[in-house]
Amino acid sequence: DIQMTQSPSSLSASVGDRVTITCRASQTIRSYLNWYQQRPGEAPNLLISAASTLQSGVPSRFSGGGFGTDFTLTISSLEAEDCATYYCQQSYGTPWTFGQGTRVEVK
């Protein structure tokens, strides 16, 4: 299985801060990397596909980057509504695997 490792596991930041979450794959996954946001009691919601493609309706303050084994999700200016857990997920090979998540708290 391809292991996905996210860091940090949690963070606390203020409104307006720039936040970056990293995700590392245990082997190359090219750009087969997606990012999801999950709020408590809800299903995950796709933010970014193929490492850097912002999904329709997702605010432009979210961006993704990376290729191969190292990826990032950046929130350029944190807003209160961004309080959630964020997961990376690879679809390069089966079984699909998710990172362990990064919990973002807004101070």
Place this chain on the structure above:
Amino acid sequence: QVHLVQSGAEVKRPGASVRVSCKTSGYTFTAYYIHWVRQAPGQGPEWMGRINPNSGATTYSPSFQGRVTLTRDTSNRTAYMEVGNLRSADTAVYFCAREGDAMVVPWIAYWGQGTLITVSS
């Protein structure tokens, strides 16, 4: 619009089996893979497997191979996930989900509301 509606919560004894249904609408059922993902309390999502609704072909995670069966009923636009030999560690919310319109990199675009399966003696 696309909808995936799952069956309701269940409580099962250890060793029992459970089947969760996922009724779809709003798109061509046979055109997109259906995936099953579970999430234990306080944990991240865990991919269980997928089914091609057109052919019925399945791919399972090795973690669930032999204990999970994915099927579909094309006439009713419904996918099913059955887990056997349940244990307490299987207590989780189980989601069905549909792939998006990916040209190259597949992703999950739509999710069911989730079904809580509780395994307890």
